[in-house]
Amino acid sequence: MASEKIIKNLLKASSVIILLIFAGMAYSMIKGAIPAFKEFGLFGFIFSTDWNPTEGNESYGALPFVAGTVITSLLALVICFPLAFSTSLFIAEYYRKTKIATMLSTLVDLLAGVPSIVYGLWGFYTIRPLIAELGYSGQGYGIFTSGLILAIMIIPYATSISNEIISMVPTELKEAAYSLGATRMEVIFNVILPNARSGLVAGYILALGRALGETMAVTMLIGNANIIPTGLFSPGNTMASVIANQFGEADGLKLSSLIAIGLLLFAVTAAVNAIGKVIIRKYA
Amino acid sequence: METKALIGEKDNSNWRELKNKLFFGTVVVLATLTISPILLIVYTLLSKGLKQINFDFFLKVAPDTLQAMTAVRNGEIIPGGIANGITGTLFMVLIASLMAIPVSIVIGIFLYENQGKKYANLIRSLTDILQGVPSVVLGLIAYIWIVQGVTKGFSALAGSVALAIMMLPLIIRSTEETMKMIPISIKEAGAALGVPYHKIILRVMIPSGFSGLMTGILLSISRVLGETAPLMLTTLGSTTVNFNITKPTSAVPLQIWEFYNNPNMIDLVWSSSLFLMAFVLTLNIIAKRISMRYS
Amino acid sequence: MNEQMLQVSNPILSIIDLSISYGEDKYAVKDVTADVKRNAITAIMGPSGCGKSTLLRAINRMHELYPNIHTKGGIKLNGDSIYEMSTTKLRRKIGMVFQRPNPFPTMSIYENVIAGYDLNGSKLKKSEKDEIVESSLTDVGLLDEVRDSLNKKGNFLSGGQQQRLCIARTLAFKPDVILMDEPTSALDPLSTAKIEDLLVELKEHYSIILVTHNMSQAARISDNAMFMYLGELVEYDKTKKMFTNPRDSRTEGYLTGKFG
Known part of the structure; x- marks a missing residue:
């Protein structure tokens, strides 16, 4: 039945939204976080205890x-x-x-x-x-x-x-x-x-x-x-x-x-x- | 085989029974302690929040601090209300629902129709993970996507998107669970009559699972009604009533956050909390009623 | 009516005017009076819902675990009222075997046999424990079958073996009375036959009360039999006599398969 196939594909297509949300979340967060990781290094950021927002002297951990x-x-x-x-x-x-x-x-x-x-x-x-x-x-x-x-x-x-x-x-x-x-x-x-x-x-x-x-x-x-x-x-x-x-x-x-x-x-x-x-x- | 006397054990039964009673006592005390916060919270909200609840509370926007201070000094109730918050909350939850509900139901049906398949299992696991994502993180996401990417500023749309992502997993899973509860015979009866597949879903599955779907939807709405963190990051707040999705908007929880540390506004904050809590609980109760009546 | 019931001299257990009700007026057991013979198997029969299980559970006071139950009358074990004893002591003297084999899945075979002592917080020496485990497993004829896997969990055992393990767990206490609630109803015929043989051996040292749905089982192995109907003890007699010449028409109806 053609209609059945269309519906099934529609259902499947809708589920892609979840994939998109996930991919989008990962992409946006990683992209947003990269400047910090670049500046301080991944481990440098995670293990640093600094939190200094003074301009020119900024450092975050x-x-x-x-x-x-x-x-x-x-x-x-x-x-x-x-x-x-x-x-x-x-x-x-x-x-x-x-x-x-x-x-x-x-x-x-x-x-x-x-x-x-x-x-x-x-x-x-x-x-x-x-x-x-x-x-x-x-x-x-x-x-x-x-x-x-x-x-x-x-x-x-x-x-x-x-x-x-x-x-x-x-x-x-x-x-x-x-x-x-x-x-x-x-x-x-x-x-x-x-x-x-x-x-x-x-x-x-x-x-x-x-x-x-x-x-x-x-x-x-x-x-x-x-x-x-x-x-x-x-x-x-x-x-x-x-x-x-x-x-x-x-x-x-x-x-x-x-x-x-x-x-x-x-x-x-x-x-x-x-x-x-x-x-x-x-x-x- | 010989029946011989018990080996020389001490009779410890009195001590054991005493321990048993003490343990039971501890359980009762701790269980009572567990429910005391909810009673205290409800009591605090009622005793501090009732006096500000009047027509103005629903019809007028929040006063500025000066107005509130004057009123407090004169021993009057604070003028104005939280109309900007109430309308904002309703507006954003409505938009979030419009975005989340249809999609979630369709995905839920997809998961139900594809039990045991690898791809569906992946989607189900991702949905589970999504449900566990802290709401503040969803706020960040909506900030990046909508505030930075679409509306170029804090907006109701951004808040709605954050809330919608929160609602998705809740409705998806409740839809799937509801569909699973519908006897397969009902579905087969439709198929045996040669009813096309989409009609079986629309005319048979969704109506027979209606109460389950409603319960899931209402519970998901009640979950996001009180959300604060994602809105702080996306809609900021507003002193006026706003129905423009591209503009900053207030919400009841945002107003609580804004004023909780302000001694002049605190009465209004208690009333807002009472209102919010009553709203959430009412939805919860309606949801439970529906699920009880139909199951 | 009592003079028509079986009279037992020096009974191990005396049930006196026992009534048990759920809630206010739903009687599961009504005015039951009976003496139980020492070193014998006493069967309790009757259609489902007749109160036989409740009666059995009243003997080690397991029925008290559930709320809203009222008990009137008394039960004496060797002349002492069981309602004046602590349940912890009582249940060491009166053991119980259940319908479905229920060894503790988190414990090894060894631990299962000694579970009564461990649960009761008894501090036994290893040698004492070993002795109890060995003699209990020997008594149920399981020792040779499990000798090499005493420290394994018992879930690989067959249903019949598991049930014998449960009987061994009860025997570990050397109880005066063993209550059995349809102990073979979940087992295959071969395992059932083994357990029945075991019960006949055990009665030499223990008094056994056996609730059974299976009339031929009662006929095969019990010495005395009670027939219960709607909570009442209708007939109590030597098994042979009851099966050949039932006194009450309800007993006869049940035994001939008219209801049940």
Whole structure:
């Protein structure tokens, strides 16, 4: 049938858009980043800690932002894990298929619907003053504040994947352990965790992928300092937040450097997400 | 076989049961802690944001700082609203939807029709990667493509393109998943009657998957409504209502970003956040309702 | 009606007026009273949904794992009420084998056999563990088949071998009672025959309660049999007597294939 062929070709043609977007993204970002890489060298750029926009003396490097991104995201993961894992145990194990579990998971889902900028605003006016009161950082900006907000932001993603993985552990195995006299906690640690391990790892890797690229909330809370963080309460910048913070006044070499950081961020998140997806696919 | 007594183990069952209870307690405490932020956020937004929500909020543009300062000093509510942001958000999301929805549905159908084929798998993987690209990076892309390349300046079009690229993967994957859920028999029934292929898609597949498609579309819109970073890099913001796609345009999240650190405007910022959050949640709820009613 | 039921002297287990309901008034088990004979196989039969599995699970209190379940009445193990014991202790004394073989896929064969002790946090010496594993696997006739792969995961074993591994896991505790919930329903006839032979050997040292869908299996290997219908214990007698001369018309109907 002729019409069938035409339609099939049309469908195929539409899919080329994805290829074009990808090729275009890669081309534009690389082209935009080349001036920075040329000036400072690829590794020189990635491993330099300079950030000096003074004209004639310009020098830019990505290391502080790579460090800031890695540290805040890992901190977020560390804070997120006990919370998300407990919530998943509550929803998918202790109160499985009950009304209270549905209620809890609806509330957790709501977290995913809160726009990043609202997290930033809320963090700015409620979390930041609390951290400031602790006295470790003057106004409460910094790595810890950002990590905490990031943790809250990735909780719904980590939880929903953990829920699925935990509820996939076969009932027969849990019952076998119970029939041997295990307590619920022992079942969780000896049956559920070992059976769900790779799925959980993938879930937290995907959550990490989210944290790496989060922009607004971090931008509002991290303190906008172009240095490698010196401690938990030190200010800093992430790859995403430095783009947001510095983009407004950027042109020339600085703009190119920001695009180069964007390219780096793109590569890192794509890699992290790909790893997570591969593990999930193997698992399912 | 002989039944012999258990080897000399200590009876640890009391301790184990205590540990079990303590662990359960910890789980409950941590789960409660997990949901407390959403309750606190909703509470904060409601308690601080409600008082500015009135007709002016929707009909007037944002005041300048001086007007706001005067009002705050006199203990009045801030005059004006966020009409420039609301219209800008709706305008850009509309254009983004027009660009993203038809293409995404077609690509989604393509993926569904080509299960297991290498090329389709490549497209699917790229779509997955696209979904993981941080929105700020998409902002950079739209800046390079549209702001530098087309409109030669910050523009609504650039913002819409960034949002559209964000929507693509969400709708593509939800379309594919929806199509997979339609019983193959429905498709075959059409084919058996000699219905041409494009009509099967248009008259059979899309209508039977309509609720799924709608859910995916609404969820993707609710995802991009609150996006700030890509708009900062592309549309900049505007103090007036603008419907020209080549001109800078405001958006609700942009207004929050612009004023969040301004003590005179903060009441308006809370109201904007409340509005944004309510808008996003409403879309989410409608989407869930639709998917529940039809599945 | 009780005087028509089988009377057992020195029973290992006494079920007394046991009723189990889901929610408010949906009874899965209704007023069941029965004594279970020591060192014998007692079969529980009945059409699906008759409450036989729930009754079995009430004996090691596995039914309590699911919410909204109410239990009335009592069960005594050697005269001690099981509802006054901790479940951790109770389940060491009353083991359970399930419908589908369920060895732990993340553990080796060796670890599976000793899993009860490990799960219970018992610190055993290696030599003690070795002894338990060896004797349990010997008891189920699996030792020779798996001697060289004790440290491998058990997923290469056949269904029948896996089920015997699960029985070995239960035997490791030397329980007083072994509950079996249709243990051969997922197995082929040859494996089934092996397991049936094994059960007959095991009853020398253990008391076995066997829920089965398979009437001929009950007839072949059980000493006593219960017939349940709609949650009630309709008839409880010596297996031979029940099969040759059922007292209740419902039992007769079931045994002759009129329903089930």
